[in-house]
Amino acid sequence: MIQKFSIAAFSLAVLIMVGCDKPGDTPIAPYKLSYGDSIFYIKNAAGDVLISPTEVRSGIYTGFPEGIEIDETNGQVNVSKSETGLRYRITFKDAVTGDTSSTIILVSGINYYDKIYNLSNNDxxxxxxxxxxxxxxxxxxxxFDEGxxxxxxxxxxxxxxxxxxxxxTIRNGLFGTVPKTVK
Structure with missing residues (x-):
C-alpha cells in the first residue's frame, strides 16, 4: 500500500510540475550586444559603410574612445566616418531594465600613437x-596619402x-619658418 501511495504521490508531483510549466516561467536570456563580426573595413563604396547590431533594442548605445561615429538610438556605426586602426568598446544600456552589454569592434586601418619625439636623439x-x-x-x-x-x-x-x-616635415615648413636663434 505504501508503495502504491509513493508511486501515486510521485505521479501527482510530476503532473503538477509539467502542468504548471508556463512559457512565461522561462527566464529571458540576457542581451548580448553583437555586430556579427569584430573587424570592419572601409570599402571603396559610393556611399557610407554602415553596420548595425544583430539585434536592436530600445536604449542608448555609446562608443569609446572618441572617433567612432555611432547612432545612440539604434547602435548603427558609420565605419566610413570613424577613425581607422582603433578598437572601440560599444556599450548598450537597456531603457527599461538599465542592464548593460558591451562588445569590442575594430575599424580596420592605420593610426599613430601619441608621443613626444626627441629630434635631437634622432627620434x-x-x-x-x-x-x-x-x-x-x-x-x-x-x-597611403591618397590624392x-x-x-x-x-x-x-x-x-x-x-x-x-x-x-x-619640419624642414618642409609645415609649422612655418624656423626662427633664427637670437644671440
Whole structure:
C-alpha cells in the first residue's frame, strides 16, 4: 500500500510540475550586444559603410574612445566616418531594465600613437599602428596619402610604409619658418 501511495504521490508531483510549466516561467536570456563580426573595413563604396547590431533594442548605445561615429538610438556605426586602426568598446544600456552589454569592434586601418619625439636623439620617424596592433604588418601594395593630401602640404609621408618623417616635415615648413636663434 505504501508503495502504491509513493508511486501515486510521485505521479501527482510530476503532473503538477509539467502542468504548471508556463512559457512565461522561462527566464529571458540576457542581451548580448553583437555586430556579427569584430573587424570592419572601409570599402571603396559610393556611399557610407554602415553596420548595425544583430539585434536592436530600445536604449542608448555609446562608443569609446572618441572617433567612432555611432547612432545612440539604434547602435548603427558609420565605419566610413570613424577613425581607422582603433578598437572601440560599444556599450548598450537597456531603457527599461538599465542592464548593460558591451562588445569590442575594430575599424580596420592605420593610426599613430601619441608621443613626444626627441629630434635631437634622432627620434624622427612616426610609425603606423595597423589594426590597433604594433605587431601586425601592413598589407603589401598598400598606398597611403591618397590624392597626395599630406605630402602636398609638407607632411613627409612614405606612401608605401605610411611612416612620417618628422624632421623632413619640419624642414618642409609645415609649422612655418624656423626662427633664427637670437644671440
Amino acid at each position: 624622427t620617424t612616426v610609425v603606423p599602428v595597423y589594426n590597433a596592433s604594433t605587431s601586425r604588418t601592413i598589407p603589401a601594395n598598400s598606398v 597626395n593630401g599630406c605630402n602636398s602640404v609638407g607632411v613627409a609621408v612614405d606612401i608605401n610604409a605610411a611612416t612620417i618623417n618628422i624632421a623632413q
